[in-house]
Amino acid sequence: MIHRIQFRLLAAFLLVIVVAMATIMLFVLPAAEQQIDAYAQRTGRLQLARMQHWLLGYYSARGSWSGVQPFIEEMGVLYGQWVVLAQEDGTVIADSRSLLFGQPFTEDWTEVSLRDGGQEPERIIGVLYVSAESGIDEAFARALRDSLGVYLALGALLALAVALVLTVILSRAISAPVQQLVESARKAGGGDLSVRVSVPDHGELGQLAESFNAMICDLERSAELRRDLVADTAHELRTPLSNISGYLEALRDGIVDPQDALSSVEEDVGLLSRLVDDLQELAMAEAGTLQLNRQSEDLAVLIERSMNSVQARAEAQQVTMKLSLPDGLPPIWVDFQRITQVLHNLLVNALTHTEAGNRITVAAENQGRFIEVRVSDTGEGIPHRDRVKVFERFYRVDRSRNRATGGIGLGLTISKHLIESHGGSIRVEPNEPKGSVFVFTVPASAPSPQPLEGSPEQGAY
Numbered sequence: 001m002i003h004r005i006q007f008r009l010l011a012a013f014l015l016v017i018v019v020a021m022a023t024i025m026l027f028v029l030p031a032a033e034q035q036i037d038a039y040a041q042r043t044g045r046l047q048l049a050r051m052q053h054w055l056l057g058y059y060s061a062r063g064s065w066s067g068v069q070p071f072i073e074e075m076g077v078l079y080g081q082w083v084v085l086a087q088e089d090g091t092v093i094a095d096s097r098s099l100l101f102g103q104p105f106t107e108d109w110t111e112v113s114l115r116d117g118g119q120e121p122e123r124i125i126g127v128l129y130v131s132a133e134s135g136i137d138e139a140f141a142r143a144l145r146d147s148l149g150v151y152l153a154l155g156a157l158l159a160l161a162v163a164l165v166l167t168v169i170l171s172r173a174i175s176a177p178v179q180q181l182v183e184s185a186r187k188a189g190g191g192d193l194s195v196r197v198s199v200p201d202h203g204e205l206g207q208l209a210e211s212f213n214a215m216i217c218d219l220e221r222s223a224e225l226r227r228d229l230v231a232d233t234a235h236e237l238r239t240p241l242s243n244i245s246g247y248l249e250a251l252r253d254g255i256v257d258p259q260d261a262l263s264s265v266e267e268d269v270g271l272l273s274r275l276v277d278d279l280q281e282l283a284m285a286e287a288g289t290l291q292l293n294r295q296s297e298d299l300a301v302l303i304e305r306s307m308n309s310v311q312a313r314a315e316a317q318q319v320t321m322k323l324s325l326p327d328g329l330p331p332i333w334v335d336f337q338r339i340t341q342v343l344h345n346l347l348v349n350a351l352t353h354t355e356a357g358n359r360i361t362v363a364a365e366n367q368g369r370f371i372e373v374r375v376s377d378t379g380e381g382i383p384h385r386d387r388v389k390v391f392e393r394f395y396r397v398d399r400s401r402n403r404a405t406g407g408i409g410l411g412l413t414i415s416k417h418l419i420e421s422h423g424g425s426i427r428v429e430p431n432e433p434k435g436s437v438f439v440f441t442v443p444a445s446a447p448s449p450q451p452l453e454g455s456p457e458q459g460a461y
């Protein structure tokens with residue numbers, strides 16, 4: 001409960017209300033009350049001065065206080081106050097409420113002495129008393145003070161109601177997509193990768209939903225790849241294994257020459273171990289855990305070494321190989337072993353698909369940041385629809401023929417990973433008038449800062 005968005009929002013709103021109320025009570029209310037008191041005192045003083053003025057006028061017109069009682073009563077009604085007039089000795093001679101007449105005045109009221117200005121020295125002719133509590137202004141000030149408190153309480157109640165409504169609206173707006181995400185994440189965790197969330201929000205929640213959907217897409221894709229890999233691997237293992245078991249059975253039954261059977265089994269075991277090696281390398285490449293030992297290398301040396309490794313086979317097949325490099329090629333920034341492996345794979349493929357009397361050419365071109373290497377053959381070529389697919393794992397253009405040559409369809413997939421791990425790219429184009437050209441790029445020189453001579457860069461990709 002305490003962790004729910006609804007509860008947190010409500011708590012935040014309540015906190016804001018409490019802080020606002022406390023600020024009003026601490027600062028605004030005392031200031032308002034001070035102002036009200038000051039106003040009440042000012043008007044009280046003004047009224048007293050007026051009463052004093054009228055009473056002095058009364059006295060000077062008559063020369064005594066006789067008949068002043070109705071005048072005092074009128075004054076009391078007029079100002080809404082309890083007004084008492086007493087002699088200097090304190091005996092009450094007029095009372096607006098006719099209660100204290102003739103009694104000595106003992107209350108602690110606001111008082112003002114009335115002096116006869118016509119005599120020298122001035123003589124006190126009476127004392128005017130006004131009740132501190134009874135005035136209209138005092139009552140008004142009290143009512144104002146009370147109503148301030150009431151309005152403050154009403155305001156707090158209204159703010160509370162608004163806070164509750166806002167909490168419901170906002171928490172729904174926030175928690176609905178979050179709830180949707182939680183629900184979808186739960187489903188995805190349970191293996192249902194078809195879930196997607198749709199949040200019509202362009203803010204953080206919308207971005208979160210987009211990232212979630214992208215993550216589920218990735219998960220779906222990698223689950224698909226994993227499924228395919230297992231299915232493909234099982235398929236590739238099945239043929240050599242059933243071959244081996246067939247030969248073993250024939251051997252046991254004595255219907256096959258042991259020498260022939262052994263060499264066939266050896267061939268299939270070789271195929272299986274190549275498959276395992278390639279799968280292991282592919283798994284590492286796809287997981288990004290292949291270690292690259294990159295250094296500045298001479299491309300010409302690398303190409304020559306790769307060509308030498310297949311020279312004997314080319315001669316046996318009566319295929320000529322040609323190297324065509326421009327002068328002044330800059331060094332390349334690569335893992336020598338890995339790029340040699342790529343080139344070797346391309347040359348073996350070219351030899352596999354090229355008949356006697358044809359030619360394989362390796363050329364390179366400086367393109368600035370990258371060096372482009374082209375391996376062209378005048379062999380059977382690759383149909384247009386297969387040109388992208390040949391880089392997919394286990395893809396073979398002619399499955400039956402490649403089985404015979406021992407190809408398992410992983411060489412180009414691994415080559416693509418290796419080239420891309422160097423920051424380059426690889427593609428295949430048709431050769432004119434026939435054959436294929438495999439084109440790949442590798443970085444031209446070491447990225448800055450240049451590492452020290454003899455300290456190769458180690459890194460996984």
Ligand code: ADP
Nearest residue numbers: 349350353381390396397407408409410411412
């Ligand atoms: P494989 O082990 O079968 O050679 P690759 O991944 O190296 O696997 O190649 C995939 C497929 O691409 C091959 O089976 C072949 O059909 C096709 N291929 C590769 N290189 C060439 C080429 N130079 N000429 C024609 N086809 C090629």
